[in-house]
Amino acid sequence: MSNLQKEDFSAWYIQTIKQADLMDYSPVRGCIIFKPDAFEIWEHIQEAFNRRFKEEGIRNAYFPMLIPESYFTKEKDHIEGFSPELPWVTEAAGEELEERLALRPTSETMIGNAYANWIQSYRDLPMEMNQWANVFRWEKKTLPFLRTSEFLWQEGHTAHETEEEARHRTMRMLTIYQEVIESLLAVPVYEGQKTPSERFAGAVDTYSVEAMMKDGKAVQAGTSHFMGTKFAEAFDIKYLNRDNEHVYAHTTSWGVSTRLIGALIMTHGDEQGLVLPPKVASRQVVLVPVGPWKKNPEIMEKLSTLRDGLREKGLRVIIDDSSNSPGFKFNEWELKGVPMRIEFGPRDLKNDQVMIKMRDLSEKESVPLDDVLSYIPTALDNMQTRLLEKARENRKQHEYTHINTLDELKEHIEMKKAEGEVPGFVLAGWDGDPETEAKIKEETGFTTRNIPFDPPVKKETCIVSGKPAQYTIWLARAY
Amino acid sequence: MSNLQKEDFSAWYIQTIKQADLMDYSPVRGCIIFKPDAFEIWEHIQEAFNRRFKEEGIRNAYFPMLIPESYFTKEKDHIEGFSPELPWVTEAAGEELEERLALRPTSETMIGNAYANWIQSYRDLPMEMNQWANVFRWEKKTLPFLRTSEFLWQEGHTAHETEEEARHRTMRMLTIYQEVIESLLAVPVYEGQKTPSERFAGAVDTYSVEAMMKDGKAVQAGTSHFMGTKFAEAFDIKYLNRDNEHVYAHTTSWGVSTRLIGALIMTHGDEQGLVLPPKVASRQVVLVPVGPWKKNPEIMEKLSTLRDGLREKGLRVIIDDSSNSPGFKFNEWELKGVPMRIEFGPRDLKNDQVMIKMRDLSEKESVPLDDVLSYIPTALDNMQTRLLEKARENRKQHEYTHINTLDELKEHIEMKKAEGEVPGFVLAGWDGDPETEAKIKEETGFTTRNIPFDPPVKKETCIVSGKPAQYTIWLARAY
Ligand SMILES: [Zn+2]
């Protein structure tokens, strides 16, 4: 067995996504191709969120991708935050444009302008829309799925009568992110608030869900922003309130992206390659005839019947009846992370059984043919649960809450490195000063992830200044 | 009742889409906002095509939007066809790019390059993928949904061992387009082949499905292209064949876009506004309490029970219990094209019935409460069928097959104009000469739509030259 995941996580990641045929590079720097096996994961993510959004009364729309420069500059913090990463269209149809058009990095400005036109009265509120779209951030360092120049995401944008309602929407979407990411992707997340320096450009408050990868690094898996009236003021989103006054609306925005694909790979993958949670696997079960199966047509007949029976239950099942050897097939479907493999050959036929191998367990199990149709859905559900539990357990093992000073943090990092272990997430006290925050990053490479709503321990003193801590905060290296 | 549709179809169209709240303009010329009621139509179109594509074994993927100029120029006809309409990114992240990047108008080049990397042997073929994406064509004249600078579409791209297989895929997708557009959107189409001058830039053969709008003009509703080995040669898509030789693959591409939304509006809309086929309506049924309903809570109770029962059957149903008057509500939901309205008030409660008004019929019908759950799905199915039949009939009335010369065509156009009628589709003989084709357009504004596989009449002489006709072809004004 390979040791690559443990020894060189980055190399393991690239090897895993290539061997699983999830992506390819493109001629444009930092832009990847999402191959069908990756894109289908995204489709399952979309389905799950669309269902939740619709339950909230939030509908999908589509807004133009190109944003005039003058719109971008209306909210000062927003343009400052995004301008270093924007690609610009300057020519079209053979002519220089009068005004440059940005490829959207996010659509607060485009949608803010539209909402200003559409919202007249409190009767028009709340206005709540989502869009699934491609967005662009011209990053210096890119990594497939986790940081690409073009990526896919959903961005929800809402406008409300009161601060309270807008804050409620902000927190509600964070909860939905947590629930879907944990239940669908089996990736546990920490909910909390970002520090001011890590806020979305133009937000009053930013909240995030943060996941821990197997190398102990963090992935910001989703964010939800309360904008107050900042964008409403910039775009003049005013409405006639119940007292007949023209006042600004309170807005929110929130998003998850294709980086969730990277997060799930780095959470569940193992030394054999990709491990997919059943709920998002494009193939949940692969049926492999073994032994001299071609001589006995009953083998393929039984397998076809089983496949059809499972498909009727709504499962995604294939038969691999190619001429490759069983060993080759086993390896290929393991690399691709297929949750369940079923082997069936002449001996199994005689014994009225199938052999079942779950991708995340090492032992095979024999299951009577009579029971298999009811066994399989449960086994897949169990694997889904098990992956989340394993990820929680791994996370728990790499959470450190006992570190009180920057020197202790540095020692921790050194010690874990010497042990061949990951430094993980460190819970620290923070005095709330952006300078102490900057110092943590400078001296350790750790950044503030978020301020958890419900920290496992309350830290009393700032890890840098030793002053009374205003916040208890997660620190980690991050993607 | 208004006469706008008959008198000024363009004005009617813009009024209809605005009153139905389907779209809004954006600050970027020719780029529209797809509001939720329009976007949901698109979502139903996506669902239907995804189902068909999956049955064909075609999977979704996602390729980068930005295409380096050097890729574009590899296929000479392709760049010539598209370069007049391309927007270009020339700067990103504060720096001038070394090579301009086009916003994709279509992805043959990006996908051709990828396929060249992925295809080694005949075992890799066929390779068949689809993507749902935004594309850009910087058009001089734009019209919401039908011609916008940015639009949404699907583009399928396949590579095959033989010409025969590629041609089969090309024709198969055309059939799927015809079937889905007719059964889902209730828009009848003519299948046929485009003339060389109307071919996709870089294709060997282009086929289309063409729909007739209520003003008699044509909308090209979908296209399917056989590329031969032209893109394979440009991008070096070679494979080792069964005889161990390196040979070029044969490729296809095919697409439908958000212009289908425009086509369905112009096919079914009437003087009262939008008419939506039940299969794509975001609200299939609206329940409206009438009379002094607030005094009798049983009214809303029965309506809620009915709504829940219909939702359990998978129907999309809402209750309009706002404080607007019934007349206001009736009008609003008619403008929005909701297929079925159900009125229910104290008198109906007493009579154990509901009043049902179908959007496309003028009379209301009373239906016993006991029957209503089984009545409604059938009534919606019937409306779906009726809309297609009506559209077929309208099309039939505006097909002209008796015209033999350009003078007769001009007379026909004049006469129809004088009658306040639409000139419709004219079936003509054509000698196959691009100069006669150009002359038709120049002198009448009619363009060649397609060469039907199975024309209602075979025309013997060319409408321009009087020479023996090589083709029988549909002519029409087109969007
Ligand atoms: Zn460990």
Ligand SMILES: [Zn+2]
């Ligand atoms: Zn007519």
